[in-house]
Amino acid sequence: MACSTATMALQVVGLLLLALTSSVAASTVESAPSVNKSCVTGSAGAAVSIGYGGARASAGAGVSLGADVYRAACPRAEDIVRAGVERAVAADPRMAASLLRLHFHDCFVNGCDGSVLLDDKPPFFVGEKTAVPNANSLRGFEVIDAIKAELERECPVTVSCADLLAIAARDSVVVSGGPSWEVEAGRKDSRTASLQGANVNLPAPTSGVTTLVQKFRNVGLSAKDMVALSGAHTIGKARCTSFSARLSGVGVSAGGALGASKDLTFLQSLQQLCSGSSGSALAHLDLATPATFDNQYYINLLSGDGLLPSDQALASPSGAVPGTDDDIASLVAAYAFDASVFFQDFAESMLRMGRLKAPGGGGDGEVRMNCRVVNSSS
Template sequence: MDMAVAKEARMAASILRLHFHDCFVQGCDASLLLDDTPTFTGEKTANPNRNSIRGLEVIDGIKEKLESACPGIVSCADILAVAARDAVILDGGPYWDVPLGRKDSRTASLDEANNNIPTPNSTLYTLLKKFLLQDLSPTDLVALSGAHTIGQARCTSFRDRIYNGNGGIDSDNAYMSVLKGICPPSGGDNNLSPLDSVSPVLFDNAYYRNIVNGQGLLTSDQELSMHGSITSEIVQRYAGDPLAFWQQFSDSMVKMGNIVNPLTFITGEVRNNCRFVNE
């Protein structure tokens, strides 16, 4: 995976995002990786995933090498969890021990993918509710959102924020001018902007400093610092203490990575190919 990240710095964030989007649907069971077939509908065409999930070929490559060395041992769900940790390390972030033993699901849920995964325009209330649904606390929400200290977002993800006053950037703000140059009112849907304009390929706490300054790229980012909210104090703390962010991010990643559907341990498997269930 280090070669993939060296070739394209954005890939680290893409791998990390795969793990997030997987765990919020049926738990961390690699259901996101399943391709559609004539008789099976997966999660890749859900609104939060369609035309936006990336890095699938990287996971395929890791799986192929593992199957050659030790067939039938390492699940695709475990690969996602370890790859997410390693992606953070490759961008200068913290190490944490990844609990293993996940099974791969033989099912997927397009409906849950459309409803459970937070969207870029989510309000704070919606974010808190969707994280609580996964038994993740407001502290987990703020810490895990710090993943946006790396990576990029498409124009379609932040257009509302800059043109509809959704999340509030001052109209004369220099950051607003930069974003409008990247993302016009119409067209240019796939134009990209760094989620963290200060250090977009370094896993640091600049994301929180940006939010404090009103320069979170997504509405869902800026909502975290809403005045008087349950999350604003946490944002302030991480903005001033990078080690506190790293520690909580590591703890919250383990907590999120432990979201499982107990039935998966009974009905799940170790897939031979991450894109298809075993015959």
């Protein structure tokens, strides 16, 4: 079963930790309790809950967000979002990853402003949905529509679509067995979108570590944020076209000495899945616990079983990325070794990502009544 597999992998991780430099790993886990050496699963990690007490976020972000924004204006807002997410995931377990991904793809293009939800209105307006990383890939728009309609009935023109995405992302993690955190709210919805920004800013599944780090730096996030947020790939699926480089062995190491001798069966199973599918077949990003938000993703990387080239690249033993204090491989090992460390860092990185805003402020924004169109066009 998955537990025994994880146990074996954790033994490998322990050896790797001894071999890796200890400085970065120690800084990653310095506030954590003693290392959990038991078999770590999603259900065990689900008890981890991280609260942020209503503190306001502004330092370095240029935005003013807070935890109890809707307490008076729309007291049932988070209950409505949570119930909508739970219904959607019960009907389609893959939807948890899809809703989480919508928030990522929103925030990486001019900040977390709901722009990813805007429909094209040719020839006058082209949004982000047809960008290469999004077209025929992003999903969950109908779920957001349904939740937004309920919010509008409860408290009209109050909860922004951008905040809805942030809350739904958190609830998608929680319903999948992952950590909880207090979402900071107060975002406004953009009246514009950027097709070019989506094409340029979003990391590709074939990206190497240096490119991944730079993409995150470009929006104000660190290498550590990149490794922690990559753990979102512990749930969800990807099309064969997104990991074809893994099958051909092009561009990315299979994980170095730890991975190269262990992933042949894994890659052969993927080749069998994808053959004859014209690249449209779907594979679980985490074969071991595909619907559970846990640290199995990082354990898979250490065994050479990362699905996307950009995932497996994180386990390369190449050492620290120039210009950072974070040893990527050490962070991967630390998260594989202790789910609570991953959960803590993931929640904190989600909060940092949620504070991203457009360069120069992005204008005043609005609270859209329909997440697909700006209010003047509703």
